[in-house]
Amino acid sequence: MAGQARFGTRPFDPAPAAGTVAQLVLLAVLCRAVGLGPAGWLTGCVFAAATWAVLARALRGSWPHSFGPANRVTLARAALVGGVTALVVDSFDRPVPVLVGLAAVALVLDAVDGQVARRTGTVTALGARFDMEVDAFLILVLSVHVVVPLGPWVLAIGALRYLFVAASWVLPWLRAPLPHSMARKTVAALQGIVLVVAAAGIVPRAVERGAVAGALALLVWSFGRDVGWLWRVRRGAVGRGAGDPAARAAGGESVSGAR
Secondary structure, eight states: OHHHHHHSSOOOOOHHHHHHHHHHHHHHHHHHHHOOOHHHHHHHHHHHHHHHHHHHHHHHHHOOSSOOHHHHHHHHHHHHHHHHHHHHHHTTTSOOTHHHHHHHHHHHHHHHHHHHHHHHTOOOHHHHHHHHHHHHHHHHHHHHHTHHHHOGGGHHHHHHHHHHHHHHHHOGGGGSEEOOOHHHHHHHHHHHHHHHHHHHTOSOHHHHHHHHHHHHHHHHHHHHHHHHHHHHHHHHHHHHOTTOGGGSOSSSEETTTTO
16 A cells, blocks of 8 residues: 555646746736736746646656756746747837846756756756757747847747757657767757847847857757768668667767757
8 A cells, every 4th residue: 555655646746836836927027027918928828838737747757756956947947938938929019128138047047957957866857858848949939039130040040959859750760869969068058148149139230140140050060960970870770780789879868859
């Protein structure tokens, strides 16, 4: 009976629900501070509900002992990204300077949750995926935000990762693990920094375009390098047989999960 109580029901963790409440509180503060419009408020609420639903489902599937301190930091980042998303929708009608501040804080916290996970020994596949999804969505939202001043081509930065995921549904070998790469992580981090600077409008427009174009070129190179590596591993696996350990990828990252 004790074993059933322990393994039959996952202990309730209030963190995901608390994150949803924090998201709604942030939206209320933005309404008071910058006059967040109905479209922005609705978008933020949809983001909060979707985050809670996806995270609750992932928690049921992964069955962690607890949500963990690093995931709580990522959840705080998710709330900030929800605020940024709401402000981006609202910014099509008027400038919203606080948007850049929220995005900058979210980017800074991106360096915190990984450190917390490693120092507390709470590194999990769920945490890595959660962190990656928050990063990817922030990049997508920021790329949407700078479309007006820079042009629709910047959407490629936010869309590239999602296009890769769609391709992996058709080509399963794209989901194979990759070796660790600091270059991959650096290029991914650079996207957010460049987009925040472009959103702030603190440098000449020509410099913004050059910087964003350079960031996009590096991102295309990073994806291309990883796809090439995965293709070579696939060809080797086909040649040696899937059961040969030498045909398996050496690392634990995926090209989509590293973004």
